[in-house]
Amino acid sequence: MASVSAAGVAVLSLLGDLLAPKPSWQPRPYALPPLTDSIAVADAVEETEPARQYDVHREETTVDVVGGELSATVFSPDAPGRFPAVAFVHGAGAGHGESHFWLGEQFARAGIVAVAYDKRDDYSYFWNRDFDQLAEDAIAVVNMMRARSDVDPERAGLWGLSEGGRVVPLAASRSDDVGFVITVGGAVNGPLRNTAWSVHEGLAADDAPEGARSLAVHVLGGGYLFTLHLDPPPGVWSRVHQPALVIYGNDDYLVPPAESSRVIVDDLRAGGNTEYAVRFFADADHGLRQDGGPAPGYVHTMTDWITRLPDTSAAAETVAGALPVQRYASTVVPKAPWYGGVYALAATVVLTVVGAAAIPAVMRRRIRAASAPGWSMTDRSARWATRAAVGAFATLWAYIGVLIGLGYTRNGATVVYQLGWGLVRAASLAAVVLAAVMLIRAVRGGSGLGRAHRVVLASRSGVVVLLLLNLAYWGIFAPQW
Template sequence: MFRRIILLTIMIAAVTGAPVASAQHTTTVDITFTRTDGTTTNGTVHAPVDATGRPGVVLVHGSGDGTGEHYDLVAAAFARAGIVALRYDKRTEGYTPAHRDYSLLADDALAGLAALRDRAEVDPARVGLWGLSEGGWVAPLAASRSADASFLITVGANSVAPAVQQTWANETRFGTAGVRGSMVDVLARNGIRQLVAAGQFAQADYDPIPVLERITQPVLAIWGDQDRLTPPGDSLRDFQATFDRVGKTDYTLRILPNAQHGGQPTTDGFDKLPGLVPEYGELMGEWVNGLPASATPPSADQPPAQGHSAQPPAPARWWESTAVQLSLLFGVLLTMAGYAVTGMVKSWRLVDRGPARVLLGTTTVGIVGTVIMLGYVLTTRATSFGPLLFGRTLPWLALQLIAVAAVLALGVVLARARHTLSGASAGARARWVLLVCGGTGFLLWALYWGLLLP
């Protein structure tokens, strides 16, 4: 009689979607499936041993090439919870910082969904999508297009556009490190604005809110309370406000304590300790296995504290355009190079060469050093910047002092113009004009990039 009761309970759970016991033994199998454009990609299915008719989930990648053990950790957590998970190889052709197509990536996710629904391990009526970080833009887009996706899970998803998110992340890592002033104002914000203006920031203005408004599936959205890449408080509030505005009644918004962007343990939000936080896999397993009841009534945790709210960067004005900025930069370099090269003609040399040499050297070092530092900030996620002085890193402070020296040298060159040009040849006068034009251009450039700001 006792065995019959257990068997009846399992059968009822399978029919009603009630939670079932976790599967301690899991297995993996490699598959290949065709994407909507006719190309193929590989994937790995993580499943409980001897699984049939289980819920399924397709893992949609964050930014990057989609490799790394994190997706295996998540897929294994799903499998232990009795849920079949598909991890597939991300499309990397044509995927660069300057170009990526969320619509195409969403189609890839739906191709994975179709492949998983065809497998005997899963119940095709209970297969959904999971998206991490960038996948928090892509997976909702895929779900909004599909009647086959039965649920949506996002982790570290943004309610703001990518350019806003990246600006907030830059400001956050600078602020956490104790950096303040012009280095934050300029490097954390102007760098992003320049990339957007130059068309080198893919999907910079993508707005996720209209997509969230179209989601009909139950949604589980998760954020780590120590997330330093996505503004977790802003995003949770915006998700809830959006769902409530359209009358959605089947959503669950959760905050994982002591977790970073991807749901891993952390000490400060920037490092990643091994594994996943304990609540993570359990939360997703219980929620998926308990659908539809687990998503209703709608519920939301309290938004975690943020150092500051995410704000859109101001649009670039005409004089901040890529064309103007590059013209100014190369104009300074060319005029200074012209001054240096023409100095080979002895009769064209200036009588008062000391200040000119200082101006030439400081502008060159200032430009090269700032470009290197800007590139470092935009291409890395460094959170430690070494010793600080007056809220500035030592390299930035050095660049500011170099810029001040350049301005002082320009002032001396202008103040001594009558003495320098008295009796000078036409070639010497032309070189002086080149020097002053280059120094003035550097002054304007240094102001925009914060070298002369507090």
């Protein structure tokens, strides 16, 4: 039995390598040079407050867009004159203008007309993330701002957070009416690539096993139902010719700040745009928050840059703030083959239920009516092998949920990842051993079995083989820990 089990593990390890997505995904250290070698860059971003504070006027309005209209709230300085203006473009997920009201108040006090608008109703994180349509919506809001009597039309721009970092440059590249752009924690790479980097980086920070880290990334690559695979057009920042302010928090774990800022700057330079500034904030997260509030100097950096346009577009310090440190580069995640996707997973679950429960239940009466020598032990071994395979499969997917959830949110711990990985592999090894027992007993006692017995044995054996192949595909039997 030991030799059969060992052979089974070896075969499953080989099959896992053959079935895995090609090319295989491997983490790659981040090796691009920093944006600047200047020692002065390490100085903190200025934390002073604006010299003048305006009273704020607030009004509700709507913006006409393709297919309907968007509700918007305008915050403006309660004073005569024309002011620069900015519209807040949402990140991923449901986007309601209320989430930017606090920022709109701050901008208006500093002498900037600010518009917080709702994302269109038909947007869906999973099913409908149309970056082109979101960019057209943003342009429509800019045109609304430019038509206002209290706005300087040459200084009406866009501010984008996270996924808004894909929308804002797309809008600016299509319309010269966009006077400037600001991106905060801007997502440059596609959603899948950023998510894979984030999960892997979080797991690596907590010393998760290498095999477990690769498992999490490969699972993300199999999510065909979700818009993680919706990549923005490449090189869009090279077509942005307006002044740009690029901001990242150094503790951003949703997008890689060093790499993302490098991509933006390289693209701006490739397009001939030198009117940009990059600001990093130490100890600030993806939304530029620190200790529960906005990072010191964050809001003032933006308001000062906007109110002093066009002078700030040629700032002496192109890069300022402590440079972020990045261990791993984001890399392209290979798409899973058909048998590694969501549909295949659903089919596996259905076939498991049918083979492990439905068919044996249907055949139970026939088996009782037709006795067979040795069936009791053969059936018992098949039952235990099936239970072990189902248990290993369930343990694997529970662990995957822990890996991705805790890795993405940075709430994990080394002991959780290590023990969980050991449990998955131990459960899978136990399933192989019990499958070997089932095989041996089936060979020894199978000659006297009737048709009903053979159907049940084949059904349970098929479930065991199917689940062991599934475990092998996800690298559970690979030699690496």
